[in-house]
Amino acid sequence: MQKKDVKKAQRLSIIPGLGQFYNGQTIKGIMMLVILAVFIAEFALVGVSAFANLVSLGSVSMEDNSLFMIIYGTLQILVTIVFIVFYIANLYDAKHVAELINNGKKVSHTFKELGSNLLGGGFAYLLTTPAYLLMIFTIVFPVVVTLLMAFTNYDFAHIPPAMLLDWVGFKNFTQMFFLSSYRATFSAVFGWTVIWTVCATTLQIIIGIATAVIANQKFIKFKRIFGVIFLLPWAIPAFVSIMSFSNIFNDSAGAINVQVIGLWNTLVPFAHIAPIHWMTDTFWTKVAIIMIQGWLGFPYIYVMITGILQAIPDDLYEAATLDGATVMQKFRKITLPTIFAIAAPIFVTQYTFNFNNFSMIYLFNQGGPGDVGANAGGTDILISWIYKLTTGTSPQYSLAAAVTLIISVLVIGISLIVFKKTHAFEMED
């Protein structure tokens, strides 16, 4: 077969399709030309104005809806990115196929061959496409829109289409860090979010590990029954448990004040405890939700650790016993390191989960009691504050978007660092 000039194939592909024609793949070439034509037409008809509108956000109030402009603009950005990916793939394809021909490999020419190729190597792309489409529509797209909103002045005083939105640059961010009212709220909410995440997650991990280690000792009886009981908090939908707990911790009629503290006072009358204001005192609400999260979260850790423990060979412990190691030493030198080596990435996801654990905070006491300004209650974490900023009587959409952005950057940054450190990122391929 005639040798192909690889460079020429790639250069021709500057216009998608031509390189493929050169390689003799007429059908593929036509398909690529069609895609190019569709994109150019789309860009000329819609794209240019979408980008222009994204920059200006409209000029006539009541007629131009700035929000829709942001959305169409974002859509256009995504379409353009997809086209750029296609374009790069096209350059690569022309070069790759030309090389294949030169090496004497078969390439597909007809429709049928293309089809079988698609079922072979292209099978992979075909099967992952639905996942990508769904993710782009439901995650990537909204996140990009949120990102853009964080730089506008979208709030209760600027609601399209009655009003136009404007780009305000980093104003929402600077407000949060420098405007005293927002800064106070932000630092209060952020501080509590960190305390909450660290305390609640660490508590559930400690209980989970302790339960798993103890339950796996040989002398424990009724393992199966305990196993079933310990799984209960995980098996019951969290919102049911949380709402039940908000009743149980009720100041006047809840079981904790009426029964548990009552029982304690009967049994230990000399150390009398007065009823605690679980729902009306910020400090005690915080204590309560951290404890409840320990209750809710430990089974997951317990199940996982149990699995890991069963994988540790008994010889290791026997050898340690021969060397005269104490129980504590064995736990510290064998058990814990193994657990952390395997479970570290899951621990990280637990921390990030609690960082954004809206249900726990909001369903227990609606982020109350108390008020730390700008719609935020005494136990609101960042995510529930965002919810209130968005749904409150005077919504601050752009500020909420800015807080969202800060959260995402934090969570992603920290997780990436930890994942890199624990080598969870390494893949076999």
Add this chain to the structure above:
Amino acid sequence: MVILGIIVIYPVLITFITAFKDANVQAFVLDFGGKWTLANFKTLFTSTLYGSWYLNTMVISISCMVIQVIVVTLAGYVYSRYRFAGKKFSLTFFIVIQMVPTMAALTAYYVLANMLNALDHYWFLTAIYIGGGIPQNTWLMKGYFDNVPYDLDESAKLDGAGNFKIFWSIVLPLVKPMIAVQALWAFMSPVQDYLMAKFLLTSESHYTVAVGLQTFINNAQNQQVVLFSAGAILVAFPIAALFFYLQRFFVSGLLAGGSKG
């Protein structure tokens, strides 16, 4: 162990018993005395919207389950078995996107729903649930597929089986346990969610159970703890039963996905 066991059971038992209490009980305590009745369950379906909340939740959950299981199984299989351009990049993309809290893009969802006229409609909510579950579950699924020996595929190929046949009749039966777990999780995530449902469903008859049940207890003056408890049991019981039935598959699935992120 015993103490922890009691701590775990105590609140569950309170809710369970309260569900059968006389309607004028206000205190939420463990009390086996008093009159036992099934009247609360009847009230739930006759004089509240609980029936339609339950139905709404089921419709959303089942569609979410079916679609998500299909999508995730296919994607997980591909990531486990095929080498293709952009694989590593897209796997990394999956991990990073999983860290973005889906629930945080609230405003964007709201505006989007407005624009698509999807506010108060289930399809939009369902799509969000599915999309949000894809990254992490694809990872878990891939981990589980990785445990199925590759030799099986190879020998089937020698016997002349095509890609689809290998997938359908050889590999798929071996990962049934994980698919069951995925189905349960996909089913549970809409049941669990409060934030999105509350935000995107505006009329009370369209609520899901989580949002609906909250209306029974969020009013401090008029808390209907017995109705709440009865409703809570009706949701929690089938899910807990399914959960216990499937739980033996959890550990392997968790570890397979967990050890690789």
